[in-house]
Amino acid sequence: MRLDKNILNDSLFIQFTTHAITFVHADFPQKKKLSVDEISRNEKLAALYNAKGIFPFIVLVKDGLPTQIPFHDQTAKELIASIQHILQGYE
Secondary structure, eight states: OHHIIIIITOHHHHHHHHHTSOOOOOOOOSSSOOOHHHHHHHHHHHHHHOTTOOSSOEEEEETTEEEEEOOSSOOHHHHHHHHHHHHHHHO
């Protein structure tokens, strides 16, 4: 919930994900029903990047190499800075 509210719906984060990265949001809601395709996609992503089932979980994948980005109630601006720092390390 906090990730959705504080980060994913923040205009700065939306702008960043629109222009700087390809963003995939895999949601595993407890109350909302997902389609069979969404469930299948999420299960595949979880198996690849989050086998331990940690929640919330943010992963940055560059050239097939995953890097976990801890989420500790930071702001959208702080999370973007973390992502940019990791991306600079790939260069």
